[in-house]
């Protein structure tokens with residue numbers, strides 16, 4: 410069964426999610442935002458083994474804790490990222506533009522793609538390619554738990570910014586309509602910033618996206 414531990418970390422209050430399969434204690438971190446030591450300590454307390462780091466996208470505020478996590482793990486965790494965000498990853502996720510430096514951690518070696526299935530024990534995460542906020546943004550949908558980790562694609566009554574390099578507003582709206590609004594209405598959306606919401610709530614109240622047409 411999927412277990413989720415939620416953290417709010419770093420200078421722009423980014424949501425990081427430590428996720429695990431309770432049966433096998435296999436764990437991953439979705440967007441190791443910042444303070445990697447805190448995430449690692451929580452996993453150790455629970456007896457979970459972090460073997461993977463999965464990135465919705467490569468912005469610095471979503472990967473800034475990767476180095477600190479990887480430093481304490483042997484073998485190193487495997488890092489998954491969409492190839493369209495590799496250039497951004499190599500540029501420290503844009504950190505210098507905002508006056509920060511980060512240790513981006515181990516090189517991504519798993520290329521995410523639309524329809525890919527990532528597994529933690531018996532729990533399956535379906536990768537959905539959702540460009541718009543960045544060129545390589547992806548979300549992770551867990552049908553068995555009716556939950557979707559959606560990074561900076563959509564927030565409660567808001568959407569990700571598209572004014573940074575690689576941003577594309579039309580692509581972002583299209584991604585939401587085709588990859589989020591096609592999920593069941595009671596799917597929980599766990600975003601990269603702010604509180605959780607559901608597909609149904611956003612179809613009704615999100616002022617930036619019309620209903621899927």
Ligand SMILES: [Zn+2]
Pocket residue numbers: 466468542561
């Ligand atoms: Zn972002």
Ligand SMILES: [Zn+2]
Pocket residue numbers: 423468470471561601602
């Ligand atoms: Zn963000």
